[in-house]
Amino acid sequence: MAKEQSSIRERQRIxxxxxxxxxVTIYNDDFTTMEFVVKILVEVFFKSxxxxxxxxxxxxxxxxxxxxIYSYDVATSKVHKATSMxxxxxYPLRLTVEPEGRD
Known part of the structure; x- marks a missing residue:
């Protein structure tokens, strides 16, 4: 008698x-010029x-x-680049990264 192979597989829940x-939030300060903020938004955050x-x-x-709103790596990368610029x-421009949905 031949052994039957079972075609049933155990499912794993993924x-x-x-x-x-x-x-990414950008904050106002008394020293950073409006033109520089626009430059950051256009060059780093690709805004029109x-x-x-x-x-x-x-x-x-x-x-x-x-x-x-970005993935963590993209958000921190953009904040680092903008802060460095x-x-x-x-300029003392300040930007922060916070989880979405937290107010």
Whole structure:
């Protein structure tokens, strides 16, 4: 008598979740020029000129604005690049990375 092979496989449950997203917030200060903020928003965060100016005015009037929501690595990379550009230009511009949904 031949041995039968079973075609039943044990299923493993794989719990896949979408990676957590992080928001990048830019803060107002009395020293960084509006033009420099627009430059950062265009060059680092790839905003259009119009969108960058709108965000810059929001930062100026509200003291802060969310400039984008990214994966953790992308968010920290953009904050590092923008902060480095600001320090090289002599500005104390501040940006933070926080988990999305946290207010």
């Amino acid at each position: 719990d896949l979740r979408e990676p957590r997203r992080y928001k 000129e119009t969108e960058a100016e709108t965000l810059m005015l929001q930062v100026h009037h509200s003291d802060k604005a969310v400039v984008g 600001a320090r090289d230009a002599g």
